[in-house]
Amino acid sequence: MRKLTEEEIQGFIKKVQTMQCESQTLELKAAHEGCPRKLYDTLSAFSNQDTGGIILFGVDEIKGYEVVGVYDVQDLQKKVNEQCKQMVPAVRPIFTSGLVEGNYVVTAEIPGIDITERPCYYGGVGRMKGSYIRSGDSDEPMSDYEIYSYEAFRKKYQDDIRVNERADMTAIEIPKMEHYVDTIKDRNPKLAKLTDEEIKRFLNLCVDGKPTLVCTLLFSIYPQMFYPQYTINAMVVPGYEKGEVTKEGARFLDNVRIEGTIDDMVGLTMKFLIKNMKIQTIVDSKTGERRDKTEYPVVALREAILNAMIHRDYSIHTEAMPIEVILYKDRIEIRNPGGLYGRMSLDTLGKTQPDTRNPVLARAMETLGLTENRYSGIPTMQRELREAGLREAVFSDSRNEFVVTFYNEEAKPAQIEENESRRLLEFCSEPRSRKEIADFLGISTIYYVTQNYINPLLETGQLKMTKPETPKSKNQKFYS
Secondary structure (H helix, E strand, O other), X not given: OOOOOHHHHHHHHHHHHHHXXXXXXXXXXXXXXXXXXXXXXXXXXXXXXXXXXXXXXXXXXXXXXXXOOOOOHHHHHHHHHHHXXXXXXXXXXXXEEEEEOOEEEEEEEEOOOOHHHOOOEEOOOOHHHHEEEEXXXXXXXXXXXXXXXXXXXXXXXXXXXXXXXXXXXXXXXXXXXXXXXXXXHHHOOOHHHOOHHHHHHHOOOEEOOEEEHHHHXXXXXXXXXXXXXXXXXXXXXXXXXXXXXXXXXXXXXEEEEEOOOHHHHHHHHHHHHHHHOOEEEEXXXXXXXXXXXXXXXXXXXXXXXXXXXXXXXXXXXXXXXXXXXXXOOOEXXXXXXXXXXXXXXXXXXXXXXXXOOOHHHHHHHHHOOOOOOOOOHHHHHHHHHHHOOXXXXXXXXXXXXXXXXXXXXXXXXXXXXXXXXXXXHHHOOOOEOHHHHHHHHOOOOHXXXXXXXXXXXXXXXXXXXXXXXXXXXXXXXXXX
16 A cells, blocks of 8 residues: 555545545544544454555544544554554554644555455454454444355365265265266276275265265255255245235245255256246247247356356355345346355456365366356356347345346336436435435335436446445435
């Protein structure tokens, strides 16, 4: 990180005074009456995100984001630095001071630490109680699972090969497993010199006569006998959000729990999706041939389901969490437990070779011809959607969940008339909530206003969010 300039500090202050809130990377502290005593939560949270963050001392949130200055620039830096040294690993802030509105303010830039050193935590209470993560403008305690995720990556835990202690090899369909072993031997002649039992151990299929998780998921007679929630819960919602009901009060138009091996579940989920999608029959004007066009491209959906099965988290922390496939009126969401793994980010999805959470499972599925595993899944999804005339899939990564969203043609935003757009932008010269905008437009459905008024103006940059890091926040406001 480099030191901020005085002009940049003034820019930060002007931004928070306009937005009237802090952000994912900016925390305000008054510090005109002394150094804040407990900065540990924020130091931990900023250190545990790639971008790091900035603590700005000398602006009072309670007084309407007034610049109140700091009590003593030198002493403040000294005491903040003392708190930074109590973090594990120690935080190395970069300080900058400047004169704003006749008062001295100080910034402490907190760099994000490497993922192999996370979580950064306050040594006074230990890793389990002292680890925090930034969520919008607040510092939230890390869950046990989030702490485990960093440790799992750092120590290269492989949950896909943990032993299924409740089973023995009688629970496995031996012919299926032997087919996999034979395929491996055909492709690797040197391995054929080993016994089948040695190859099974080499492939992490069994340990001391007990099947591993990957063996159970691929070849067990009934995997859910041991892992009841390693399923896909598929449902059709009658509206645009969960909780909406039909006139008769039904919450779901279709709702099934899909079980079996990974191969079984992928196939059954695709049948469910095809059954519940709209299908249009198209007649070729030249040849007279008829063909069906599904609402969403089948190839893209299958890639997303496969990715969810391969890359979900299979640790004990997520054993109670199934994959969800939800069909709404305007979209399909595929939600799988466990956020992005390792160094992967949303910006690099489908572009670089990722860290693989379940390498043994991924290899087995590639060998069995269920997937290519050449990092082509996401590019394939997007290509299929473009060829179908649909917008590209949207990916989101929350604290414990990864979501892929496909939108149908009906989700395309309507065009706003120029005079209506101008009125709305003038109204949003001050930050406004979704409800305030809906009331201003005289429209009762907030979802409709979001889709057809707010989102189009966000896409063109005419509207901005006060909390861009948490777009679905209930406290989100929009300004022009």
